[in-house]
Amino acid sequence: MKRTLAISTILLAGPLLAEDTRQLDAHEHGVGELNIAIDGTTLAMELHAPGADIVGFEYKAKSEEDRKAIDSGVATLARPLELFVFPAAAECNVTQASAALESEDDHHDHDHGHDHEHHDEHAEHEEHAEETTHSEFHAEYNLNCSDPSAISEITFAYFEAFPNARELEIQIASASGAQSFEVTREQPTLDLRGMF
Protein backbone atom coordinates (compact mmCIF):
# COMPACT_ATOMS: atom_id res chain seq x y z
CA MET A 1 0.00 0.00 0.00
CA LYS A 2 1.42 3.32 -0.95
CA ARG A 3 1.67 5.90 1.70
CA THR A 4 -0.28 9.00 1.01
CA LEU A 5 1.23 11.99 2.64
CA ALA A 6 -1.25 14.75 2.50
CA ILE A 7 -1.57 17.98 4.29
CA SER A 8 -4.87 19.05 5.62
CA THR A 9 -5.96 22.53 4.91
CA ILE A 10 -7.19 23.15 8.38
CA LEU A 11 -7.03 26.83 9.09
CA LEU A 12 -6.48 27.48 12.73
CA ALA A 13 -7.17 31.08 13.32
CA GLY A 14 -6.87 33.03 16.51
CA PRO A 15 -9.67 35.34 17.39
CA LEU A 16 -7.69 38.48 16.60
CA LEU A 17 -5.59 37.55 13.62
CA ALA A 18 -8.00 35.41 11.71
CA GLU A 19 -6.88 36.81 8.38
CA ASP A 20 -3.14 36.78 8.96
CA THR A 21 -2.50 33.39 10.49
CA ARG A 22 -2.38 30.38 8.26
CA GLN A 23 -1.23 27.05 9.59
CA LEU A 24 -1.22 23.60 8.10
CA ASP A 25 -1.38 20.42 10.08
CA ALA A 26 0.37 17.30 8.88
CA HIS A 27 -1.99 14.48 7.95
CA GLU A 28 -0.88 10.98 7.02
CA HIS A 29 -3.31 8.22 6.17
CA GLY A 30 -2.78 5.01 8.09
CA VAL A 31 -0.90 6.75 10.88
CA GLY A 32 -2.57 7.97 14.05
CA GLU A 33 -1.12 9.72 17.06
CA LEU A 34 -1.65 8.77 20.66
CA ASN A 35 -0.41 10.84 23.55
CA ILE A 36 -0.38 9.37 27.03
CA ALA A 37 0.36 11.42 30.12
CA ILE A 38 0.64 9.95 33.58
CA ASP A 39 0.57 11.68 36.93
CA GLY A 40 0.10 9.55 40.01
CA THR A 41 -2.86 7.29 39.37
CA THR A 42 -4.34 9.49 36.65
CA LEU A 43 -3.79 8.66 33.02
CA ALA A 44 -4.78 11.10 30.30
CA MET A 45 -4.81 9.96 26.70
CA GLU A 46 -5.56 11.75 23.48
CA LEU A 47 -5.93 10.10 20.13
CA HIS A 48 -5.80 11.74 16.71
CA ALA A 49 -6.58 9.41 13.84
CA PRO A 50 -7.22 10.21 10.18
CA GLY A 51 -10.79 9.60 9.04
CA ALA A 52 -9.40 7.17 6.48
CA ASP A 53 -8.15 4.95 9.31
CA ILE A 54 -11.37 4.84 11.27
CA VAL A 55 -14.12 4.78 8.64
CA GLY A 56 -12.21 4.44 5.38
CA PHE A 57 -13.25 7.75 3.85
CA GLU A 58 -12.71 11.42 4.57
CA TYR A 59 -15.35 13.15 2.47
CA LYS A 60 -18.40 14.60 4.11
CA ALA A 61 -20.92 11.86 4.86
CA LYS A 62 -23.09 11.54 1.77
CA SER A 63 -25.31 8.56 2.42
CA GLU A 64 -27.07 7.04 5.35
CA GLU A 65 -24.38 4.36 5.28
CA ASP A 66 -21.60 6.93 5.65
CA ARG A 67 -23.33 8.50 8.60
CA LYS A 68 -23.77 5.09 10.22
CA ALA A 69 -20.09 4.32 9.71
CA ILE A 70 -19.11 7.59 11.39
CA ASP A 71 -21.48 7.00 14.29
CA SER A 72 -20.19 3.51 14.87
CA GLY A 73 -16.57 4.78 14.60
CA VAL A 74 -17.23 7.42 17.24
CA ALA A 75 -19.00 4.88 19.43
CA THR A 76 -16.06 2.48 19.20
CA LEU A 77 -13.59 5.26 19.94
CA ALA A 78 -15.54 6.17 23.06
CA ARG A 79 -14.73 2.80 24.63
CA PRO A 80 -10.96 3.16 25.20
CA LEU A 81 -10.43 0.02 27.28
CA GLU A 82 -11.57 -2.11 24.35
CA LEU A 83 -9.09 -0.41 22.04
CA PHE A 84 -6.14 -0.12 24.41
CA VAL A 85 -5.87 -3.12 26.68
CA PHE A 86 -4.08 -2.52 29.97
CA PRO A 87 -2.92 -5.35 32.25
CA ALA A 88 -5.67 -6.34 34.67
CA ALA A 89 -3.35 -5.80 37.65
CA ALA A 90 -3.23 -2.07 36.93
CA GLU A 91 -7.00 -1.84 37.60
CA CYS A 92 -7.70 0.94 35.15
CA ASN A 93 -11.13 2.53 34.97
CA VAL A 94 -12.40 5.13 32.57
CA THR A 95 -13.42 8.33 34.32
CA GLN A 96 -14.08 10.30 31.15
CA ALA A 97 -14.13 9.47 27.46
CA SER A 98 -15.12 11.53 24.46
CA ALA A 99 -14.69 11.12 20.73
CA ALA A 100 -15.65 13.26 17.78
CA LEU A 101 -15.05 13.68 14.08
CA GLU A 102 -13.44 16.92 13.03
CA SER A 103 -13.27 17.79 9.39
CA GLU A 104 -11.95 20.81 7.59
CA ASP A 105 -15.45 22.20 7.27
CA ASP A 106 -16.13 21.77 10.94
CA HIS A 107 -13.12 23.88 11.67
CA HIS A 108 -14.48 26.68 9.58
CA ASP A 109 -17.82 26.47 11.27
CA HIS A 110 -16.52 26.26 14.80
CA ASP A 111 -13.66 28.64 14.70
CA HIS A 112 -14.57 31.44 12.40
CA GLY A 113 -17.85 30.90 10.71
CA HIS A 114 -18.17 34.64 10.62
CA ASP A 115 -15.45 35.33 8.11
CA HIS A 116 -16.71 33.13 5.31
CA GLU A 117 -17.60 35.96 3.03
CA HIS A 118 -14.35 37.88 2.84
CA HIS A 119 -12.14 35.16 1.41
CA ASP A 120 -12.73 34.62 -2.25
CA GLU A 121 -10.27 31.75 -2.45
CA HIS A 122 -12.09 30.18 0.41
CA ALA A 123 -15.35 30.16 -1.44
CA GLU A 124 -13.67 28.49 -4.35
CA HIS A 125 -11.93 26.09 -2.10
CA GLU A 126 -15.10 25.00 -0.46
CA GLU A 127 -16.65 24.14 -3.78
CA HIS A 128 -13.96 21.51 -4.16
CA ALA A 129 -14.14 20.53 -0.55
CA GLU A 130 -15.60 17.14 -1.33
CA GLU A 131 -12.50 16.03 -3.19
CA THR A 132 -9.83 17.72 -1.12
CA THR A 133 -11.10 17.60 2.42
CA HIS A 134 -9.39 15.68 5.18
CA SER A 135 -11.03 14.72 8.39
CA GLU A 136 -9.68 13.49 11.67
CA PHE A 137 -11.18 11.71 14.61
CA HIS A 138 -10.18 13.12 17.96
CA ALA A 139 -10.69 11.29 21.20
CA GLU A 140 -9.79 12.14 24.77
CA TYR A 141 -9.79 9.78 27.69
CA ASN A 142 -9.15 10.05 31.38
CA LEU A 143 -8.35 6.87 33.20
CA ASN A 144 -7.78 6.08 36.81
CA CYS A 145 -5.39 3.22 37.47
CA SER A 146 -5.02 1.96 41.05
CA ASP A 147 -1.56 0.61 40.31
CA PRO A 148 0.11 2.38 37.38
CA SER A 149 3.37 0.53 38.05
CA ALA A 150 1.60 -2.63 36.88
CA ILE A 151 1.22 -1.21 33.37
CA SER A 152 3.98 -3.32 31.87
CA GLU A 153 2.46 -3.26 28.41
CA ILE A 154 -0.45 -2.01 26.39
CA THR A 155 -2.04 -4.21 23.75
CA PHE A 156 -3.61 -2.37 20.84
CA ALA A 157 -6.87 -4.02 19.88
CA TYR A 158 -7.28 -0.70 18.06
CA PHE A 159 -5.85 -2.33 14.93
CA GLU A 160 -8.45 -5.07 15.04
CA ALA A 161 -11.27 -2.58 15.47
CA PHE A 162 -10.05 -0.40 12.59
CA PRO A 163 -8.72 -2.47 9.66
CA ASN A 164 -7.45 0.63 7.82
CA ALA A 165 -5.17 1.78 10.64
CA ARG A 166 -1.58 0.71 10.15
CA GLU A 167 0.46 2.57 12.71
CA LEU A 168 0.19 4.61 15.89
CA GLU A 169 2.86 7.05 16.97
CA ILE A 170 2.88 7.18 20.71
CA GLN A 171 4.31 9.75 23.08
CA ILE A 172 4.34 9.13 26.78
CA ALA A 173 4.96 11.87 29.32
CA SER A 174 5.46 11.04 32.95
CA ALA A 175 7.28 12.57 35.88
CA SER A 176 10.45 10.86 34.65
CA GLY A 177 10.35 12.54 31.25
CA ALA A 178 8.94 11.89 27.82
CA GLN A 179 9.54 9.08 25.36
CA SER A 180 8.20 8.17 21.97
CA PHE A 181 7.25 4.77 20.63
CA GLU A 182 5.69 3.29 17.56
CA VAL A 183 3.24 0.43 17.38
CA THR A 184 2.17 -1.13 14.13
CA ARG A 185 -0.43 -3.59 12.97
CA GLU A 186 2.30 -6.24 12.84
CA GLN A 187 3.49 -5.49 16.37
CA PRO A 188 0.47 -4.24 18.24
CA THR A 189 2.02 -4.40 21.72
CA LEU A 190 3.82 -1.62 23.54
CA ASP A 191 6.40 -2.80 26.05
CA LEU A 192 6.52 -0.39 28.97
CA ARG A 193 8.54 -2.36 31.48
CA GLY A 194 10.60 -0.06 33.67
CA MET A 195 8.80 3.01 32.38
CA PHE A 196 6.69 3.79 35.45
Place this chain on the structure above:
Amino acid sequence: MLILRLAIASLFARALTVGMTTLAIALSVALFLGVEKIRTGAKASFADTISGTDLIVGARSGSVQLLLYSVFRIGNATNNVTWESYQDIAARPDVEWIVPISLGDSHRQFRVMGTSVAFFDHYKYRQGRDLAVAEGAIMSDLFDAVIGADVAKTLNYSINDPIIVAHGIASFKEHDDQPFRISGILEKTGTPVDRTVIVSMEAIEAIHVDWQGGGRIPGQSTPVEQIRQMDLTPKAVTAALVGVESPLQTFSLQRAINNYPEEPLLAVLPGVALQELWAIVGVAETALLAVSGMVVVTALIGMMATMFSALNERRREMAIFRAMGARPNMILSMLVLEAALTATFGALLGLSLLYLGLVIAQPIIDSAYGLWLPIEFPSTRELAVFLGVVVAGAIVSLVPALRAYRLSLADGMLPKT
Protein backbone atom coordinates in the same frame (compact mmCIF):
# COMPACT_ATOMS: atom_id res chain seq x y z
CA MET B 1 35.46 -36.67 31.40
CA LEU B 2 38.18 -38.56 29.63
CA ILE B 3 37.56 -36.49 26.51
CA LEU B 4 37.83 -33.28 28.56
CA ARG B 5 41.14 -34.41 30.09
CA LEU B 6 42.46 -35.37 26.69
CA ALA B 7 41.32 -32.09 25.15
CA ILE B 8 42.98 -30.01 27.88
CA ALA B 9 46.18 -32.02 27.67
CA SER B 10 46.18 -31.69 23.91
CA LEU B 11 45.72 -27.92 24.16
CA PHE B 12 48.63 -27.68 26.60
CA ALA B 13 50.78 -29.76 24.29
CA ARG B 14 50.33 -27.09 21.60
CA ALA B 15 50.45 -24.18 24.04
CA LEU B 16 52.01 -21.69 21.61
CA THR B 17 49.55 -21.96 18.70
CA VAL B 18 46.60 -22.32 21.05
CA GLY B 19 47.86 -19.31 23.03
CA MET B 20 48.01 -17.21 19.87
CA THR B 21 44.51 -18.25 18.83
CA THR B 22 43.23 -17.51 22.34
CA LEU B 23 44.86 -14.09 22.24
CA ALA B 24 43.27 -13.29 18.87
CA ILE B 25 39.84 -14.27 20.18
CA ALA B 26 40.46 -12.37 23.42
CA LEU B 27 41.37 -9.16 21.61
CA SER B 28 38.38 -9.42 19.29
CA VAL B 29 36.01 -10.07 22.18
CA ALA B 30 37.52 -7.20 24.19
CA LEU B 31 37.13 -4.91 21.18
CA PHE B 32 33.55 -5.96 20.57
CA LEU B 33 32.50 -5.58 24.20
CA GLY B 34 34.47 -2.34 24.48
CA VAL B 35 32.62 -0.86 21.53
CA GLU B 36 29.37 -2.08 23.03
CA LYS B 37 30.31 -0.48 26.36
CA ILE B 38 31.15 2.86 24.78
CA ARG B 39 27.98 2.68 22.71
CA THR B 40 25.69 2.15 25.69
CA GLY B 41 27.72 4.63 27.76
CA ALA B 42 27.47 7.26 25.05
CA LYS B 43 23.75 6.65 24.65
CA ALA B 44 23.17 6.93 28.39
CA SER B 45 25.24 10.08 28.80
CA PHE B 46 23.51 11.50 25.74
CA ALA B 47 20.10 10.89 27.29
CA ASP B 48 21.39 12.27 30.59
CA THR B 49 22.27 15.66 29.10
CA ILE B 50 18.98 17.13 30.16
CA SER B 51 16.39 15.86 32.57
CA GLY B 52 13.67 17.44 34.65
CA THR B 53 12.70 19.76 31.79
CA ASP B 54 9.27 19.01 30.31
CA LEU B 55 9.40 21.21 27.23
CA ILE B 56 11.98 23.19 25.28
CA VAL B 57 10.51 26.19 23.51
CA GLY B 58 12.11 28.04 20.62
CA ALA B 59 11.41 29.51 17.23
CA ARG B 60 9.63 27.10 14.91
CA SER B 61 12.19 24.90 13.17
CA GLY B 62 12.73 21.20 13.79
CA SER B 63 12.72 19.40 17.10
CA VAL B 64 16.25 18.08 16.59
CA GLN B 65 17.57 21.48 15.58
CA LEU B 66 15.97 23.15 18.58
CA LEU B 67 17.48 20.53 20.86
CA LEU B 68 20.90 20.90 19.22
CA TYR B 69 21.18 24.63 19.63
CA SER B 70 19.43 25.03 22.96
CA VAL B 71 20.95 22.10 24.85
CA PHE B 72 24.04 21.03 22.90
CA ARG B 73 24.94 24.54 21.69
CA ILE B 74 25.51 23.16 18.19
CA GLY B 75 24.40 25.35 15.31
CA ASN B 76 22.32 28.45 15.58
CA ALA B 77 18.74 29.43 16.10
CA THR B 78 16.72 30.27 13.00
CA ASN B 79 14.95 32.98 14.94
CA ASN B 80 14.61 34.34 18.41
CA VAL B 81 11.53 34.29 20.56
CA THR B 82 10.26 37.73 21.44
CA TRP B 83 10.16 38.71 25.09
CA GLU B 84 6.37 39.26 24.81
CA SER B 85 5.78 35.67 23.72
CA TYR B 86 8.11 34.46 26.45
CA GLN B 87 6.10 36.42 29.02
CA ASP B 88 2.84 35.07 27.59
CA ILE B 89 4.02 31.48 28.02
CA ALA B 90 5.43 32.20 31.48
CA ALA B 91 2.03 33.58 32.54
CA ARG B 92 0.13 30.41 31.62
CA PRO B 93 -1.28 28.59 34.65
CA ASP B 94 0.06 25.19 33.57
CA VAL B 95 3.66 26.48 33.51
CA GLU B 96 5.35 25.73 36.79
CA TRP B 97 8.68 27.32 35.90
CA ILE B 98 10.36 28.75 32.86
CA VAL B 99 14.03 29.54 32.30
CA PRO B 100 15.17 31.79 29.43
CA ILE B 101 18.26 31.01 27.39
CA SER B 102 20.03 33.58 25.25
CA LEU B 103 22.87 32.45 23.01
CA GLY B 104 24.95 34.13 20.35
CA ASP B 105 28.06 35.47 22.06
CA SER B 106 31.25 33.64 22.74
CA HIS B 107 34.39 33.68 24.83
CA ARG B 108 37.38 32.19 22.98
CA GLN B 109 36.06 28.84 21.69
CA PHE B 110 33.29 28.66 24.29
CA ARG B 111 29.69 29.78 23.97
CA VAL B 112 28.27 32.40 26.29
CA MET B 113 24.77 31.74 27.54
CA GLY B 114 22.54 34.34 29.12
CA THR B 115 19.96 32.94 31.52
CA SER B 116 18.30 33.58 34.84
CA VAL B 117 19.43 32.34 38.23
CA ALA B 118 16.56 29.84 38.08
CA PHE B 119 18.63 27.90 35.52
CA PHE B 120 20.75 26.56 38.36
CA ASP B 121 17.65 25.30 40.17
CA HIS B 122 15.90 23.70 37.21
CA TYR B 123 18.57 22.43 34.84
CA LYS B 124 19.16 18.81 35.77
CA TYR B 125 21.36 16.13 34.27
CA ARG B 126 22.05 12.40 34.85
CA GLN B 127 18.55 11.62 36.11
CA GLY B 128 17.86 14.63 38.22
CA ARG B 129 21.28 15.73 39.43
CA ASP B 130 21.68 19.43 40.13
CA LEU B 131 24.44 21.65 38.87
CA ALA B 132 26.89 22.23 41.68
CA VAL B 133 29.31 25.08 42.15
CA ALA B 134 32.84 23.80 42.70
CA GLU B 135 34.31 27.17 43.61
CA GLY B 136 32.84 30.60 44.29
CA ALA B 137 29.13 31.30 43.86
CA ILE B 138 26.57 31.83 41.13
CA MET B 139 26.33 35.33 39.67
CA SER B 140 25.01 38.06 41.92
CA ASP B 141 26.20 41.16 40.06
CA LEU B 142 25.34 42.32 36.53
CA PHE B 143 28.89 41.64 35.30
CA ASP B 144 29.35 38.28 37.02
CA ALA B 145 29.95 35.13 34.99
CA VAL B 146 29.81 31.46 36.02
CA ILE B 147 31.98 29.16 33.93
CA GLY B 148 31.82 25.44 33.24
CA ALA B 149 34.54 23.04 34.35
CA ASP B 150 36.07 22.68 30.89
CA VAL B 151 36.24 26.45 30.38
CA ALA B 152 38.10 26.87 33.66
CA LYS B 153 40.47 24.01 32.90
CA THR B 154 41.25 24.87 29.29
CA LEU B 155 41.76 28.58 29.83
CA ASN B 156 43.23 28.18 33.30
CA TYR B 157 40.78 30.56 34.95
CA SER B 158 40.11 30.99 38.61
CA ILE B 159 37.64 32.95 40.70
CA ASN B 160 37.68 36.76 40.25
CA ASP B 161 39.61 36.61 36.97
CA PRO B 162 38.36 39.13 34.42
CA ILE B 163 36.76 37.67 31.30
CA ILE B 164 35.89 39.45 28.04
CA VAL B 165 32.92 38.34 25.99
CA ALA B 166 33.23 38.47 22.18
CA HIS B 167 30.36 39.57 20.01
CA GLY B 168 29.01 36.76 17.88
CA ILE B 169 30.80 33.47 17.53
CA ALA B 170 34.45 33.26 16.48
CA SER B 171 34.55 36.99 16.04
CA PHE B 172 37.40 39.37 16.68
CA LYS B 173 35.18 42.13 17.89
CA GLU B 174 35.22 42.00 21.62
CA HIS B 175 33.04 43.68 24.14
CA ASP B 176 36.19 44.90 25.81
CA ASP B 177 34.69 47.95 27.44
CA GLN B 178 32.67 45.82 29.84
CA PRO B 179 34.80 43.07 31.30
CA PHE B 180 33.11 40.40 33.35
CA ARG B 181 34.34 38.86 36.57
CA ILE B 182 34.29 35.11 37.15
CA SER B 183 32.17 34.57 40.22
CA GLY B 184 31.90 30.80 40.15
CA ILE B 185 33.19 27.63 38.54
CA LEU B 186 30.82 24.70 38.14
CA GLU B 187 31.62 21.08 38.85
CA LYS B 188 32.21 18.77 35.91
CA THR B 189 28.92 17.42 34.60
CA GLY B 190 29.78 15.68 31.31
CA THR B 191 27.19 17.90 29.60
CA PRO B 192 27.59 20.93 27.29
CA VAL B 193 27.32 23.13 30.43
CA ASP B 194 31.00 22.30 31.02
CA ARG B 195 31.90 24.27 27.91
CA THR B 196 29.67 27.26 28.59
CA VAL B 197 30.15 30.69 30.11
CA ILE B 198 26.94 31.60 31.93
CA VAL B 199 25.92 35.21 32.50
CA SER B 200 22.59 36.84 33.33
CA MET B 201 20.03 37.84 30.68
CA GLU B 202 20.53 41.48 31.65
CA ALA B 203 24.28 41.16 31.10
CA ILE B 204 23.68 40.05 27.50
CA GLU B 205 21.61 43.23 27.00
CA ALA B 206 24.22 45.33 28.76
CA ILE B 207 27.12 44.30 26.53
CA HIS B 208 25.08 45.16 23.45
CA VAL B 209 24.14 48.67 24.58
CA ASP B 210 26.74 50.38 22.37
CA TRP B 211 26.48 47.89 19.51
CA GLN B 212 24.32 48.01 16.50
CA GLY B 213 24.24 45.77 13.46
CA GLY B 214 27.38 43.87 14.38
CA GLY B 215 29.60 46.87 14.94
CA ARG B 216 30.19 49.31 17.70
CA ILE B 217 28.59 52.71 17.24
CA PRO B 218 31.67 54.90 16.61
CA GLY B 219 32.68 57.16 19.40
CA GLN B 220 30.02 55.86 21.72
CA SER B 221 30.91 54.15 24.92
CA THR B 222 28.37 54.11 27.66
CA PRO B 223 30.08 54.06 31.01
CA VAL B 224 29.42 51.01 33.16
CA GLU B 225 27.71 53.13 35.83
CA GLN B 226 25.24 54.43 33.28
CA ILE B 227 24.51 50.92 31.96
CA ARG B 228 23.68 49.80 35.45
CA GLN B 229 20.99 52.50 35.57
CA MET B 230 19.47 51.46 32.25
CA ASP B 231 16.43 49.25 31.70
CA LEU B 232 18.00 45.98 30.68
CA THR B 233 14.84 43.96 30.05
CA PRO B 234 15.73 41.52 27.27
CA LYS B 235 14.04 42.01 23.91
CA ALA B 236 14.24 38.38 22.93
CA VAL B 237 15.35 34.96 24.10
CA THR B 238 16.86 32.18 22.00
CA ALA B 239 14.98 29.39 23.72
CA ALA B 240 13.31 28.57 27.00
CA LEU B 241 13.19 25.54 29.24
CA VAL B 242 9.75 24.89 30.69
CA GLY B 243 8.50 22.74 33.53
CA VAL B 244 4.78 21.92 33.74
CA GLU B 245 2.66 21.72 36.88
CA SER B 246 1.64 18.15 36.10
CA PRO B 247 2.73 15.74 33.34
CA LEU B 248 -0.96 15.61 32.37
CA GLN B 249 -0.64 19.14 30.99
CA THR B 250 2.48 18.46 28.93
CA PHE B 251 0.71 17.76 25.68
CA SER B 252 -1.92 20.49 25.96
CA LEU B 253 0.79 23.06 26.75
CA GLN B 254 2.86 21.78 23.84
CA ARG B 255 -0.11 22.12 21.51
CA ALA B 256 -0.93 25.59 22.83
CA ILE B 257 2.63 26.76 22.17
CA ASN B 258 2.81 25.11 18.75
CA ASN B 259 -0.45 26.81 17.75
CA TYR B 260 0.45 30.14 19.36
CA PRO B 261 -1.02 32.55 16.83
CA GLU B 262 1.12 35.64 17.43
CA GLU B 263 4.48 34.02 16.70
CA PRO B 264 5.58 30.74 15.12
CA LEU B 265 6.91 28.80 18.07
CA LEU B 266 7.91 25.21 18.62
CA ALA B 267 7.75 23.23 21.85
CA VAL B 268 9.46 19.85 21.97
CA LEU B 269 9.60 17.10 24.55
CA PRO B 270 13.34 16.78 25.30
CA GLY B 271 13.19 13.00 25.72
CA VAL B 272 11.46 12.51 22.38
CA ALA B 273 13.81 14.93 20.59
CA LEU B 274 16.81 13.12 22.12
CA GLN B 275 15.45 9.84 20.77
CA GLU B 276 15.08 11.38 17.31
CA LEU B 277 18.59 12.76 17.44
CA TRP B 278 19.98 9.44 18.63
CA ALA B 279 18.25 7.71 15.73
CA ILE B 280 20.40 9.85 13.43
CA VAL B 281 23.63 9.56 15.39
CA GLY B 282 23.00 5.89 16.08
CA VAL B 283 23.80 4.84 12.51
CA ALA B 284 27.53 5.42 13.01
CA GLU B 285 27.38 3.46 16.20
CA THR B 286 25.77 0.49 14.47
CA ALA B 287 28.49 0.61 11.81
CA LEU B 288 31.16 0.53 14.52
CA LEU B 289 29.47 -2.43 16.16
CA ALA B 290 29.28 -4.26 12.82
CA VAL B 291 33.01 -3.73 12.22
CA SER B 292 33.95 -5.05 15.64
CA GLY B 293 31.58 -7.97 15.08
CA MET B 294 33.51 -8.80 11.92
CA VAL B 295 36.72 -8.82 13.95
CA VAL B 296 35.26 -11.55 16.17
CA VAL B 297 34.28 -13.55 13.08
CA THR B 298 37.80 -13.12 11.68
CA ALA B 299 39.33 -14.42 14.91
CA LEU B 300 37.06 -17.47 14.84
CA ILE B 301 37.95 -18.18 11.21
CA GLY B 302 41.60 -17.86 12.22
CA MET B 303 40.99 -20.55 14.81
CA MET B 304 39.43 -22.76 12.17
CA ALA B 305 42.45 -22.28 9.92
CA THR B 306 44.88 -23.28 12.64
CA MET B 307 42.79 -26.34 13.39
CA PHE B 308 42.92 -27.36 9.75
CA SER B 309 46.66 -27.08 9.59
CA ALA B 310 46.95 -28.90 12.92
CA LEU B 311 44.98 -31.81 11.49
CA ASN B 312 47.94 -32.68 9.28
CA GLU B 313 50.38 -32.65 12.17
CA ARG B 314 48.03 -34.71 14.25
CA ARG B 315 47.40 -37.53 11.79
CA ARG B 316 49.59 -39.90 13.79
CA GLU B 317 47.97 -38.80 17.04
CA MET B 318 44.53 -39.50 15.67
CA ALA B 319 45.69 -42.87 14.33
CA ILE B 320 47.02 -43.83 17.75
CA PHE B 321 43.73 -42.82 19.37
CA ARG B 322 41.91 -44.96 16.88
CA ALA B 323 44.30 -47.87 17.44
CA MET B 324 43.72 -47.58 21.19
CA GLY B 325 40.03 -48.07 20.54
CA ALA B 326 38.71 -44.53 20.29
CA ARG B 327 35.65 -44.26 18.12
CA PRO B 328 35.57 -41.66 15.31
CA ASN B 329 32.96 -39.55 17.06
CA MET B 330 35.22 -39.38 20.09
CA ILE B 331 37.81 -37.77 17.83
CA LEU B 332 35.12 -35.40 16.64
CA SER B 333 33.95 -34.43 20.11
CA MET B 334 37.51 -34.00 21.31
CA LEU B 335 38.28 -31.52 18.53
CA VAL B 336 35.04 -29.58 19.09
CA LEU B 337 35.72 -29.52 22.81
CA GLU B 338 39.22 -28.20 22.20
CA ALA B 339 37.81 -25.41 20.09
CA ALA B 340 35.09 -24.58 22.60
CA LEU B 341 37.71 -24.47 25.37
CA THR B 342 39.95 -22.21 23.29
CA ALA B 343 37.01 -19.91 22.61
CA THR B 344 36.06 -19.91 26.31
CA PHE B 345 39.61 -19.05 27.39
CA GLY B 346 39.70 -16.40 24.70
CA ALA B 347 36.38 -14.86 25.73
CA LEU B 348 37.37 -14.97 29.42
CA LEU B 349 40.69 -13.32 28.68
CA GLY B 350 38.87 -10.77 26.51
CA LEU B 351 36.50 -9.98 29.35
CA SER B 352 39.41 -9.51 31.77
CA LEU B 353 41.19 -7.31 29.21
CA LEU B 354 38.02 -5.23 28.92
CA TYR B 355 37.74 -4.69 32.66
CA LEU B 356 41.46 -3.97 32.97
CA GLY B 357 41.11 -1.43 30.17
CA LEU B 358 38.05 0.11 31.83
CA VAL B 359 39.81 0.51 35.17
CA ILE B 360 42.68 2.31 33.44
CA ALA B 361 40.68 4.32 30.90
CA GLN B 362 37.57 5.21 32.90
CA PRO B 363 38.90 8.38 34.57
CA ILE B 364 40.69 9.44 31.38
CA ILE B 365 37.58 9.08 29.21
CA ASP B 366 35.46 10.80 31.83
CA SER B 367 37.67 13.87 32.02
CA ALA B 368 38.42 14.04 28.30
CA TYR B 369 34.98 13.34 26.85
CA GLY B 370 32.63 13.58 29.81
CA LEU B 371 31.66 10.00 29.12
CA TRP B 372 31.12 7.87 32.18
CA LEU B 373 31.59 4.16 31.53
CA PRO B 374 30.32 2.22 34.53
CA ILE B 375 32.35 -0.76 35.73
CA GLU B 376 29.77 -3.33 36.65
CA PHE B 377 28.98 -7.01 36.40
CA PRO B 378 28.61 -8.01 32.74
CA SER B 379 25.12 -7.32 31.50
CA THR B 380 22.96 -10.11 30.09
CA ARG B 381 23.80 -8.76 26.65
CA GLU B 382 27.53 -9.10 27.33
CA LEU B 383 27.03 -12.58 28.74
CA ALA B 384 25.09 -13.45 25.61
CA VAL B 385 28.03 -12.25 23.50
CA PHE B 386 30.35 -14.36 25.66
CA LEU B 387 28.18 -17.45 25.21
CA GLY B 388 27.75 -16.67 21.54
CA VAL B 389 31.52 -16.65 20.98
CA VAL B 390 31.91 -20.03 22.73
CA VAL B 391 29.07 -21.60 20.76
CA ALA B 392 30.28 -20.05 17.50
CA GLY B 393 33.76 -21.41 18.25
CA ALA B 394 32.34 -24.89 18.68
CA ILE B 395 30.26 -24.65 15.52
CA VAL B 396 33.16 -23.32 13.45
CA SER B 397 35.37 -26.17 14.66
CA LEU B 398 32.86 -28.68 13.35
CA VAL B 399 34.24 -28.15 9.85
CA PRO B 400 37.79 -29.36 10.59
CA ALA B 401 36.44 -31.85 13.16
CA LEU B 402 34.18 -33.51 10.58
CA ARG B 403 37.11 -33.77 8.25
CA ALA B 404 39.15 -35.42 11.00
CA TYR B 405 36.19 -37.69 11.66
CA ARG B 406 36.12 -38.84 8.06
CA LEU B 407 39.87 -39.18 7.72
CA SER B 408 40.37 -40.93 11.03
CA LEU B 409 38.41 -43.91 9.79
CA ALA B 410 41.41 -45.07 7.84
CA ASP B 411 43.98 -42.31 7.61
CA GLY B 412 47.32 -42.74 9.34
CA MET B 413 46.78 -46.41 9.93
CA LEU B 414 47.84 -47.35 6.45
CA PRO B 415 51.36 -46.81 5.22
CA LYS B 416 51.37 -44.07 2.63
CA THR B 417 52.35 -45.15 -0.80
